[in-house]
Amino acid sequence: MLKLLRQHLHRKSFLPFRVVMRNGKRYDIRDPEKVAIGATKAVAFLPRITEMPENDIELIYVPRCQRS
Numbered sequence: 001m002l003k004l005l006r007q008h009l010h011r012k013s014f015l016p017f018r019v020v021m022r023n024g025k026r027y028d029i030r031d032p033e034k035v036a037i038g039a040t041k042a043v044a045f046l047p048r049i050t051e052m053p054e055n056d057i058e059l060i061y062v063p064r065c066q067r068s
Contacts, residue, residue: 001053001057001060002037002040002041002042002054003018003058004060004062005019005035005037005042005060006037008060008062009029009030009032009035009037010032014032015062016028016029016030016063017029017044017060017061017062017063018060018061018062019042019044019052019057019059019060019061020057020058020059020060020061021052021056021057021058022055022056022057024060026055027044027046027050027052028046029044034046040054040055041053041054042054042057
């Protein structure tokens with residue numbers, strides 16, 4: 001799951017996305033520079049430091065762009 005997270009963070013044209021944890025917590029990632037990825041977890045600065053262990057990540061959700 002960290003590999004997928006890394007791919008979303010390093011997209012050429014970054015799109016905000018949401019990380020959903022197994023415990024139901026959700027974290028919106030709006031700035032790729034506020035996320036660090038280690039060997040077993042990611043750490044986001046959202047504004048508090050939030051640890052996201054790989055085993056606790058349920059899914060990564062990228063909302064579709066809405067056109068008006």
